[in-house]
């Protein structure tokens with residue numbers, strides 16, 4: 001038998017009785033509807049399936065206050081994370097959200113009605129208190145930021161009548177609900193199950209840690225990674241799930257299973273550890289591993305940790321008598337090269353050599369294609385990671401040239417295009433100002449707003465091409481710093497961005513203008529022309545500055561090539 005759920009009863013809120021389901025589905029169509037955000041959808045999915053048992057809906061004010069102040073629901077059950085449905089004043093007014101009302105909760109991805117909430121109360125939370133009590137109050141904490149910057153100002157509490165499951169199209173077979181997970185354990189005949197939470201790829205250290213925990217408790221292992229929302233910048237869950245699948249055969253046959261958890265993490269350290277334990281209890285696990293800095297958000301802007309490394313372990317220890325799932329605390333695992341084994345840090349004898357590779361170091365090695373040693377990970381895991389993190393020579397990038405009309409930026413862009421095509425290995429896209437103006441921005445003029453929109457479009461295309469491994473050369477005038485900065489940020493989500501300022505003087509650009517465009521602008525035939533009667537903001541920080549009066553096109557291209565080469569982007573495999 002799997003572990004009894006939290007609160008004694010596993011909630012399963014989907015109406016399965018056909019007439020009831022039909023009735024609710026028809027009612028949902030007739031009610032005002034709230035479109036849930038990604039985070040609310042994650043929460044809803046786990047309320048509906050019983051992952052958050054004993055919750056039967058979003059928290060009302062009484063439950064919320066109890067959870068914030070003392071980790072307790074109004075019925076006395078331990079619960080450490082506020083699960084709230086936030087709405088704005090405008091939504092309240094528009095949808096008539098008030099006590100007693102029934103409101104449809106809808107999936108924004110496919111317009112499906114998922115549930116009906118019967119509103120218990122609408123209340124204004126004390127966000128300062130929530131931030132402090134639940135997350136520690138630091139303004140840099142991602143959940144605190146979310147609370148102030150994203151969450152709306154009111155919360156709606158109430159129980160749910162669930163109508164439909166959320167649709168998923170990825171790894172469907174691995175997405176067990178708590179009831180399905182329990183059935184699976186039952187089928188396997190597992191009595192003791194130690195669950196492992198993760199939002200990162202797993203390597204040898206994690207395999208050793210979970211096997212040690214299983215050995216210590218004579219248990220089997222549930223690898224239970226989060227595939228809902230994790231920390232921005234984490235490796236995407238598609239890659240991670242392929243990693244877990246690659247790792248699974250490294251466990252002794254039949255020892256471990258993989259199940260995916262659609263949780264929206266808050267990175268709430270101690271509070272989150274208690275919550276994670278309760279969730280795993282609902283999935284039927286009897287044991288739960290809490291390691292070093294469990295669900296920690298890293299460091300704040302001052303470089304300080306938000307929580308102590310073992311705060312999460314102390315928190316679960318405090319509630320151990322009522323948690324109903326045994327927490328297995330672990331120190332960080334470290335590699336002992338002399339004996340070729342992993343051990344928890346506190347079990348390493350003094351003077352013995354140890355080796356570690358941090359997450360940052362791993363990401364660097366992936367980025368640069370440097371070796372990842374076999375003592376750290378398994379070749380099949382590294383292969384999966386490398387597929388998602390191609391070496392520099394296969395990564396996309398954008399070279400963004402900016403400068404006055406006729407500054408030479410177009411000539412450099414064309415010559416660079418040819419040069420990179422000659423090099424081969426990548427597709428190369430050229431986005432000249434005139435091409436973009438004709439193909440993408442034909443309805444735009446040259447007001448500040450229109451120019452910003454034009455650069456925004458170039459940035460969007462450049463970032464998508466960069467994402468798929470192309471070399472992108474863009475050469476608009478781009479006279480405004482904020483638009484260039486926006487382009488940089490968009491592209492850098494997927495690859496390198498190089499701003500090349502073609503700093504040829506206006507005088508030279510005008511003097512050498514064979515097309516007579518500046519003459520037209522001076523004559524007032526073109527209005528708001530950059531440099532004539534419209535500003536050009538000099539880039540505050542360019543990757544490279546060239547001036548065509550002093551440098552030939554060939555030499556400018558060579559400087560760009562040398563810059564790309566020094567970053568490893570032109571390496572041959």
Ligand SMILES: Nc1ncnc2c1ncn2[C@@H]1O[C@H](COP(=O)(O)OS(=O)(=O)O)[C@@H](OP(=O)(O)O)[C@H]1O
Nearest residue numbers: 405433434446451454476477478479527528529530
């Ligand atoms: N008012 C005004 N100001 C600047 N440029 C003007 C203007 N009106 C038209 N043109 C012609 O449009 C081309 C520059 O467009 P860009 O897309 O590069 O400009 S921006 O980056 O959106 O500011 C560029 O065309 P090409 O010379 O063919 O490159 C300009 O000559």
